[in-house]
Structure formats: C-alpha cells, structure tokens
Amino acid sequence: xxxxxxxxxxxxxxxxxxxCRYCNSLQAPIxxxxxxxxxxxxxxxxxxxxxxxxxxxxxxxxxxxxxxRSEQEKHYSLQASSILNDAYRVLRDPIxxxxxxxxxxxxxxxxxxxxxxxxxxxxxxxxxxxxxxxxRMGDTEVLPQLDEMRQHFLDMMAEMDGELESxxxxxxxxxDDEARRKVLTxxxxxxxxxxxxxxxxxEVDKQLTARNA
Amino acid sequence: xxxxxIDFSSVNKKRIVGIDLGTTNSxxxxxxxxxxxxxxxxxxxxxxxxxxxLNDDGTFTTGAAARRLLIDRPDRTVYSVxxxxxxxxxxxRNELRLFPFHIAAGSEQVIRLQLxxxxxxxxxISAQVLRELKHRAEEFLGEEITQAVITVPAYFNDAQRQxxxxxxxxxxxxxxxxxxxxxxxxxxxxxxxxxxxxVAVYDLGGGTFDISILRLKEGIFEVLATNGDTHLGGxxxxxxxxxIALEDIATEWGEDVSTxxxxxxxxxxxxxxxxxxxxxxPTAALEIHYQGKQYLRELRRDLFEQLIKDIVDRTLGPCxxxxxxxxxQPEQIDxxxxxxxxxxxxxxxxxxxxxxxxxxxxxxxxxxxxALGAAVQAAILSGDVQDKLLLDVTPLSLGIETMxxxxxxxxxxxxxIPASATEVFTTSVDGQQNVLIHVLQGERELVKDGRSLARxxxxxxxxVPAGMARIEVRFLIDANGILNVTARDLRSGKEQSVEVKxxxxxxxxxxxxMVLESFEKAEDDFQARQVREARVEADTIFxxxxxARSNDAWxxxxxxxxxxxxxxxxxxxxxxxxxxxxxxxxRIEKLDNTTRRLAENMMNTAVRAALKGTKV
Numbered sequence: 001x002x003x004x005x006x007x008x009x010x011x012x013x014x015x016x017x018x019x020c021r022y023c024n025s026l027q028a029p030i031x032x033x034x035x036x037x038x039x040x041x042x043x044x045x046x047x048x049x050x051x052x053x054x055x056x057x058x059x060x061x062x063x064x065x066x067x068x069r070s071e072q073e074k075h076y077s078l079q080a081s082s083i084l085n086d087a088y089r090v091l092r093d094p095i096x097x098x099x100x101x102x103x104x105x106x107x108x109x110x111x112x113x114x115x116x117x118x119x120x121x122x123x124x125x126x127x128x129x130x131x132x133x134x135x136r137m138g139d140t141e142v143l144p145q146l147d148e149m150r151q152h153f154l155d156m157m158a159e160m161d162g163e164l165e166s167x168x169x170x171x172x173x174x175x176d177d178e179a180r181r182k183v184l185t186x187x188x189x190x191x192x193x194x195x196x197x198x199x200x201x202x203e204v205d206k207q208l209t210a211r212n213a
Numbered sequence: 214x215x216x217x218x219i220d221f222s223s224v225n226k227k228r229i230v231g232i233d234l235g236t237t238n239s240x241x242x243x244x245x246x247x248x249x250x251x252x253x254x255x256x257x258x259x260x261x262x263x264x265x266x267l268n269d270d271g272t273f274t275t276g277a278a279a280r281r282l283l284i285d286r287p288d289r290t291v292y293s294v295x296x297x298x299x300x301x302x303x304x305x306r307n308e309l310r311l312f313p314f315h316i317a318a319g320s321e322q323v324i325r326l327q328l329x330x331x332x333x334x335x336x337x338i339s340a341q342v343l344r345e346l347k348h349r350a351e352e353f354l355g356e357e358i359t360q361a362v363i364t365v366p367a368y369f370n371d372a373q374r375q376x377x378x379x380x381x382x383x384x385x386x387x388x389x390x391x392x393x394x395x396x397x398x399x400x401x402x403x404x405x406x407x408x409x410x411x412v413a414v415y416d417l418g419g420g421t422f423d424i425s426i427l428r429l430k431e432g433i434f435e436v437l438a439t440n441g442d443t444h445l446g447g448x449x450x451x452x453x454x455x456x457i458a459l460e461d462i463a464t465e466w467g468e469d470v471s472t473x474x475x476x477x478x479x480x481x482x483x484x485x486x487x488x489x490x491x492x493x494x495p496t497a498a499l500e501i502h503y504q505g506k507q508y509l510r511e512l513r514r515d516l517f518e519q520l521i522k523d524i525v526d527r528t529l530g531p532c533x534x535x536x537x538x539x540x541x542q543p544e545q546i547d548x549x550x551x552x553x554x555x556x557x558x559x560x561x562x563x564x565x566x567x568x569x570x571x572x573x574x575x576x577x578x579x580x581x582x583x584a585l586g587a588a589v590q591a592a593i594l595s596g597d598v599q600d601k602l603l604l605d606v607t608p609l610s611l612g613i614e615t616m617x618x619x620x621x622x623x624x625x626x627x628x629x630i631p632a633s634a635t636e637v638f639t640t641s642v643d644g645q646q647n648v649l650i651h652v653l654q655g656e657r658e659l660v661k662d663g664r665s666l667a668r669x670x671x672x673x674x675x676x677v678p679a680g681m682a683r684i685e686v687r688f689l690i691d692a693n694g695i696l697n698v699t700a701r702d703l704r705s706g707k708e709q710s711v712e713v714k715x716x717x718x719x720x721x722x723x724x725x726x727m728v729l730e731s732f733e734k735a736e737d738d739f740q741a742r743q744v745r746e747a748r749v750e751a752d753t754i755f756x757x758x759x760x761a762r763s764n765d766a767w768x769x770x771x772x773x774x775x776x777x778x779x780x781x782x783x784x785x786x787x788x789x790x791x792x793x794x795x796x797x798x799x800r801i802e803k804l805d806n807t808t809r810r811l812a813e814n815m816m817n818t819a820v821r822a823a824l825k826g827t828k829v
Contacts, residue, residue: 063691065596
C-alpha cells in the first residue's frame with residue numbers, strides 16, 4: 001500500500017512517515033497496523049519491544065500533546081492515536097494479530113458464531129451438551145464432570161497456542177508470499193478450531209455464572 | 214520556510230486550571246513552579262461545598278454560605294447534584310425520595326429541578342459551582358481563567374461526561390480535557406513517588422466509587438482496567454444513617470418528620486457529623502435539636518460498621534472485576550492508593566487491606582489529591598510538563614442494536630482511548646433514504662437491559678435499490694471518553710451527514726441557549742469585575758483628593774501644581790464611567806503622581822502639628 005503524499009502544511013513531496021521531515025507537522029495517519037508500528041508483516045512479535053514502541057508513539061501522537069496546535073493537527077492526532085491504540089490491542093494479542101494478518105492477506109475468517117462442529121470434536125461436544133442440559137434441569141452431580149471437561153478444553157487451547165507459535169516462526173521464515181499463504185492456510189484452520197473451543201468454554205462459564213447468580 | 218517559523222504557542226500562553234467537581238466538595242488547583250497547588254477561598258479553605266441555593270432575586274449562593282440554607286431553604290438549595298448529572302428521572306427515583314427538592318415534569322431525558330419559579334438542570338447547577346471556583350482562581354492568580362481540565366468518575370458514562378462538559382461551557386470555561394478521577398490521583402501520586410510499578414487507585418467519594426489499575430513506567434501512566442459504581446459513596450452511608458434515625462425519631466417523638474425538608478436536613482447534618490467523628494474516635498454523640506424537641510444517642514463505631522458493612526462490601530466486586538480484566542492477582546499490585554473522603558472510614562481501609570493483602574497508601578490528602586492531579590494534567594496539556602502522559606481507557610463497552618434486539622459490541626470496555634471501530638451499513642428497502650443506528654453503552658447483551666446512548670440518523674442517502682447502499686460509520690471514543698460518530702458513503706466517497714439524538718442529556722442548542730442566558734446574567738464576568746474594582750479605587754482617590762483640597766497643605770502648592778491636579782482629576786472623571794479598566798487605572802496613576810507633593814506636604818503638616826502638640 002502506498003502511503004506517500006505531499007505534506008498538507010508545507011507541500012514537501014513524498015512524505016511517507018508520521019511527521020513531515022521538513023516542517024515537522026503531523027501527517028494523516030497510516031491505517032495499516034504493521035506499517036504504523038514500523039514493523040514488517042511478521043507473526044512472531046516481541047511483546048516488550050512492542051510495548052516500548054507503543055509508549056514511544058503515544059508520547060508523539062496523543063491528543064494531550066496537541067492542545068495548543070492547529071485544528072488540522074488536532075484532528076490527525078485524534079485519528080492517529082486511535083489507530084495506534086487499536087493497533088496495539090490487536091498486535092499484542094497473538095490470536096487477534098494472526099486474524100489481522102489473515103484478513104490483510106485476503107483470507108475469509110470463519111464466523112465467530114459458527115455452530116458447525118468440527119468432526120474430530122463431535123463426541124466431546126455431544127457429551128458436553130448432555131452435561132449442560134442436565135445442569136439446566138438442576139442436576140448438580142454433573143458439576144465435577146463439567147469442570148473436568150472445561151479443563152480439558154483449556155488444555156487443548158494451550159496446545160494449539162504452542163502450535164500457533166511455531167507456525168508463526170515458520171511463516172516469518174518463508175521466502176515469498178506464496179509460501180507464506182500456505183502457512184497461513186494452516187494457521188487459519190487452527191484458529192477456527194480454537195475459536196470453536198473458546199465458544200464452548202464460554203458457554204460453560206456462562207451456565208456456571210448464571211447458576212451462581 | 215521553517216527557519217522563519219516562530220512558535221507562538223509559548224508566547225501569551227493562557228493558564229489552564231485543574232478542577233475536581235465533586236459530589237460533596239469541589240476544588241480548583243493550578244501548577245506552580247514547585248508543583249500543583251490548590252487555591253483557597255476567602256474563608257481560607259480549599260474545599261468548596263458543592264451546594265447551590267437560588268436566592269429570591271434570581272442570583273445564587275454557592276458553597277459554605279449555601280450549606281446554611283440547606284436547613285432554612287431546603288426546597289431551593291441543591292446538594293449532591295453530581296448524582297443527577299446525565300441521568301433521567303427513572304434512573305434516580307429511589308434516591309430522590311431523600312432529596313428535599315422537587316422534580317419538574319418532563320424530566321425523562323434531563324432532570325429539571327423546580328427551585329422556586331425556575332427550572333434548572335444539573336449542568337446549570339454544577340455551572341454555578343464551577344463559576345465560583347473560576348472566580349476564586351481569578352482572584353488568586355489575578356488573571357482571567359477560561360480553560361480547564363475537569364475530573365469525572367472513571368465509571369461515568371457518555372451522558373454523564375457530556376453533562377460535565379456542558380456545565381463547564383455554561384460556566385464560561387473551555388473544558389480541554391475530562392480526566393478520570395482515579396487517574397488524576399495517580400498523577401499526583403506518581404509525582405510523589407517516581408517509582409515504576411503497578412498501582413491500584415481506590416476512590417470512594419461522596420457519591421461515586423471507582424477502582425482503576427495502572428502501570429506506571431517511565432512517565433507513562435497506562436490504565437490497565439477500571440471499574441466502579443456511579444451511585445455508591447458517602448451519600449449512601451449518610452442516607453442509611455438518616456433513614457434509621459428518621460424511623461427512630463418517629464418512635465421517640467411520636468411524629469414522622471421525614472417529609473419535612475427542614476427537619477430532614479437538620480438530622481442529615483447531625484448524622485454526617487457523627488459519621489465523620491467515628492473515623493477518629495470509637496464513640497460519637499448523635500445530637501439533634503429541632504423545634505424544642507431533642508434526640509440524643511451515643512453511636513459506637515462497631516455498631517456503625519455493622520450498619521454500613523453491605524455498602525462497603527459493594528466496592529469489592531468492582532475491585533475483583535478490575536483485577537480480572539487487568540489479568541492480575543492481588544500480589545502483582547505494588548500499592549493501593551486511597552482517594553476520596555470516605556476512605557477515612559476505618560472499615561473501608563480494612564476491607565481494602567483484606568482484598569489486596571496489603572496496607573493501603575494513605576499519605577495523600579484524600580480530599581485534595583484529585584484536584585492536584587487535574588492541575589498536573591493541565592500542565593501536560595499546556596506543555597509545561599512533558600515527561601508524563603496518561604493513557605486512559607473507556608470504562609464501558611460500546612455497541613449497536615442489531616436484529617432481534619441484540620447488542621453487537623464494537624469497542625470493548627478497558628480499551629485504551631482514543632479508540633475506534635468502523636461498521637458498514639446498508640439499506641433494507643428500495644429507495645430508503647435514512648438509516649437509524651441505535652448506540653448503547655454497557656456490558657448487557659440485550660438492548661432492553663442496556664443503556665441507550667444515542668440514536669444516529671444517517672440522512673439524505675441517495676435512493677438506490679435495497680442492499681446497494683454502503684455507508685461506512687466510524688465510531689470514535691475521544692480522549693475525554695466521549696463518542697464521536699462520522700459516516701462516509703463508500704460509493705461516492707462523500708461525507709455522510711449524521712444527526713445525533715442523545716438519549717439522555719441536553720442537545721447542543723439547549724446548551725447554547727444556557728450559555729447565552731448565563732452571559733446575560735453574568736455580573737460575575739471577569740471584565741466587568743475589573744472595571745468595578747478600578748472604579749472603587751477611583752472612588753477612594755476622589756475622596757482623598759477632596760479632603761486634601763480643604764487641607765492647609767493645598768495652599769503650599771503653586772498655582773501650576775494646583776492646575777495639574779485639577780486636570781488629572783478631570784481626566785479621571787471623564788473615563789470613570791467607561792468600560793476600560795486599564796484606562797481608568799492609567800488615569801488613577803496620573804492623578805496619584807500629580808498629588809504626590811500634596812500628600813507629602815500634608816504628611817509634614819500633620820507631623821508638625823503632632824510635634825507641636827507634644828511640646829505643650
């Protein structure tokens with residue numbers, strides 16, 4: 001994506017960064033999260049480095065710094081810091097980060113409310129639904145079993161998180177777009193399974209909190 | 214080009230003040246070279262009671278003087294109005310029972326208090342408090358104040374924030390930033406400590422409760438999570454004690470006085486006094502005298518604690534939720550900072566100590582720390598403080614109504630602000646020319662349980678077949694925690710007009726009308742006051758010169774000197790009724806100069822006379 005343009009203030013051509021290199025005024029922000037952070041589109045990110053970068057950019061862009069500046073710069077500061085905050089929220093979370101990369105690469109991501117059961121989980125989901133039904137009828141004897149199943153799902157998620165981490169490194173090491181797309185396809189499959197399990201855990205939690213309330 | 218650019222931002226810089234607009238008390242502070250400082254009133258106290266009374270002549274009495282009127286004129290004197298900000302009458306029905314003032318009809322979206330023959334909204338009443346604070350600062354600093362940072366409870370929703378901003382505007386203040394109270398407190402705390410770590414701020418004030426968890430790192434104050442209850446505070450403790458006292462008094466006196474505003478306020482003040490004493494001593498007398506009747510009780514702290522325990526416990530749920538949202542265990546919090554007058558109560562301190570498993574930090578003055586922090590934030594905005602930056606969050610999720618009355622969340626609570634989300638809308642009928650978007654705030658999943666924020670009407674859409682329109686709507690929560698909505702037609706790329714219908718609060722036009730009205734009535738305007746003061750000074754010099762002319766010393770001047778005095782006198786008379794205080798002062802100075810020798814001679818004559826006297 002080309003983000004080069006002329007400075008709105010002094011007309012200096014080909015301003016590509018946050019500030020005009022000539023008159024130092026704030027420019028219209030770049031909407032791409034990676035570009036905003038000055039990063040290559042890599043999936044494995046160092047959280048400490050990201051935080052440091054976030055703080056540094058906040059110091060430069062936050063509206064508090066533009067109270068006494070022109071209306072145009074105030075406007076850009078508001079836009080830029082909202083993109084910065086949104087970007088940091090997405091990039092610091094491995095799941096949302098990979099969803100963002102998939103999205104940017106043009107992949108369709110499954111509907112978060114998709115109820116279609118992945119075949120390998122059929123048996124477990126069936127058991128879970130039985131247990132939840134019994135709980136709804138007031139049978140508290142299923143509670144230990146529910147707890148066990150919940151833990152089982154959490155373990156599965158942790159396992160997938162490990163799997164994702166190594167896939168991230170594989171992705172970043174690929175030489176070209178085509179090779180990267182292949183890895184992304186695999187990542188998408190893991191994410192879809194993970195999301196399904198996440199929903200199951202949420203469902204259990206919801207039932208349990210509803211019962212406690 | 215840049216070599217010729219001069220940065221005018223530091224020249225003629227206007228001062229920005231920090232204001233804590235509290236439920237019970239309000240304060241104003243500014244940043245001095247040595248640090249933030251609160252500004253005292255004429256009575257020497259920095260605390261201005263947030264009480265406003267409407268006088269018969271249409272003027273207002275504010276602060277400590279209005280406190281006395283709570284008893285004499287309970288139906289015209291308003292306290293704790295912060296609890297009514299940004300609310301509709303249905304939100305506050307329960308507590309209105311204990312308020313002595315009347316609510317006018319048509320208070321669904323904005324509460325209208327009927328005071329005498331006038332109806333006033335909470336922002337207008339808060340504006341009186343702000344005006345008084347502004348006046349204080351102007352007297353103290355000797356300059357006009359027009360820009361301010363005002364603090365709000367972290368858990369205030371959009372309507373409550375907007376109402377606070379409106380109050381500032383009505384009072385003639387440009388509100389440059391709304392800062393969350395616990396965050397402001399952390400700034401004052403951080404100034405003190407200069408230590409990196411994770412801090413929880415527990416803020417229990419007169420009417421609201423907030424908990425905020427922050428990471429302090431290299432001058433960045435990053436809020437990780439916030440939670441709270443905008444209807445929980447010292448007032449609830451007062452009301453609990455008040456209703457118990459009222460019942461007990463009804464038995465003892467054989468008379469129910471709960472509908473008698475004057476009696477209720479007398480009892481309320483006695484109860485508050487006893488409550489405050491119990492923070493420092495184990496027993497306190499509750500003493501009520503009313504129309505020849507009396508009611509005496511000795512209140513023990515342990516009994517008091519029993520009576521209010523459930524109120525204190527209500528603060529613990531939000532604390533746990535905030536820790537969960539921040540992903541932290543109590544052990545990971547380095548310090549708990551206590552803010553707000555109600556944190557003086559020993560039971561509150563021990564509850565916090567138990568929950569966080571650490572002794573809370575109580576060194577800061579809980580009444581002043583928020584105002585001091587607001588002054589620091591003001592200095593950040595003015596550029597005087599550059600090494601600190603607040604990164605705050607939105608306390609409540611923001612969502613829109615979708616099919617089936619379900620809320621679809623667009624921006625989640627505890628997102629760092631400014632935060633944004635975009636959503637593309639389309640039409641469902643051929644030729645449809647407007648789309649209504651219903652925005653809600655809060656965590657509930659169903660529209661009927663949530664709190665409506667506003668309805669946005671995308672108007673004048675180009676008529677196209679159903680489903681063909683593509684309107685991108687951008688929801689942006691700004692650094693004040695207030696929602697801004699813009700829309701763009703993706704097909705034409707043009708800005709799309711959006712009409713905002715706030716669910717609670719005043720429209721822009723209503724606020725504008727109030728601003729105009731307040732200007733018409735503002736005798737308090739800084740400019741006018743300057744002129745008034747200059748004239749008072751002129752009066753003093755007029756009478757002094759008058760007196761001098763009949764003094765023997767007048768004849769010690771030669772005729773030229775006498776003519777110069779007369780000329781200067783005349784010139785001051787000529788500008789006396791004008792509106793330019795600088796000109797008046799200039800002429801006063803000139804008159805002063807021409808009469809200097811006269812004054813000296815008078816002094817000599819007086820000294821000589823006195824010396825003569827002693828000789829005899």
